[in-house]
Amino acid sequence: MPEGPEIRRAADRIEKQIGGRVLEHAWFAFEELQTQANSLIDIRVDAVETRGKAMLIRFDNQRVLYSHNQLYGVWKLHAAHKPPQTNRSLRVRLVTEGRAASLYSASDIALLDTDALEDHPFLARLGPDLLSQNVSTASVLARLDDSRFHRRSLGALLLDQGLVAGLGNYLRSEILFYAGLHPKKRPVDLTATEREQLAQIIIDTTWQAYRQAGVTNRDAWIEQAKTAGETRRQWRFSVFERAGLSCHRCGEIIERQMVGSRRLYWCPHCQPVA
Structure with missing residues (x-):
């Protein structure tokens, strides 16, 4: 979808x-x-x-x-x-x-x-729409701290349209990777700095996907992936659709798991459980 x-x-x-x-x-x-x-x-x-x-x-x-x-x-x-x-x-x-x-x-x-x-x-x-409404980092942060959401795992929460509207499967994986957060983490488990960074990454990654027609990867990593022969379906993302390939950041192998009955991709090194 x-x-x-x-x-x-x-x-x-x-x-x-x-x-x-x-x-x-x-x-x-x-x-x-x-x-x-x-x-x-x-x-x-x-x-x-x-x-x-x-x-x-x-x-x-x-x-x-x-x-x-x-x-x-x-x-x-x-x-x-x-x-x-x-x-x-x-x-x-x-x-x-x-x-x-x-x-x-x-x-x-x-x-x-x-x-x-x-x-x-x-x-x-629905929560606020990041692309059609003027949504600030402080607004997203307040929703992460809301009692309805702050004790839910991020792997499930980022698909809840009540948090913010418009996030889906590929954005979930990309946001968690850039935030360096394991999908089992909850907002309540994070430091104030981590929660603020997550709020900003939610906004920034969504806007990048909009402006770049679904591309959420970094330019340098895209060139690296293209050189390695990856298809657009792979190089457009940092982790999504890249199970079995090397992490752009650390070289660890990207893994895939099912969270909320949907595919989630993550780097075990960049997104540790602990």
Whole structure:
């Protein structure tokens, strides 16, 4: 499943396609939305934002189109007169000035009033979105110290969208590696300095993945990995997808384990248990 940086980049593309323009046509596959389609005609698309792995398309009549791609959903951008060739099921189509944004295969879609967003069952459970909201290191640190989170293992906690929204499997492994923390560690086990460093690394790694299209590795390590013949799937990361390969930092062999029923990669030397 795409993580927060990939959804944010998709939101950017949609905003470039239809943002700031007035809708000429709106179509929904689901019956409960079909009756609301006309309420969007002649309405301007104000902004496209993300909340973790969900997308919010805001309109200037204070309405918001919420969607979550889950495993199979995908937005496709195209000329209005030339829909893409695909076997996927069309769920939403928004058209403005000859441009179209079409959502395929997703099932979690709603048209909401702005003031009802916080009551949406998925959005209400989310922590702050690092890429669409102004989230400070102090804010993330406060969440790590929150009683809901501070006694949970980091290997599980970093997948909890209630901590911060948008982290997923590859970001979890990369963040823990850069923080030098074993996945069994808990926020309560860390020193004040370690917790502050972790909060900053959570922000920095997520922003790097967004700005560099999913690349979280360091430039020098990327060149080293390319020279060694690693594929992009391997060299784009510091530890994720690199089980059996040497750690860029210390040379130890990267290991893989299952945490929370999902793959986690770590360096035994750089991320000791004790």
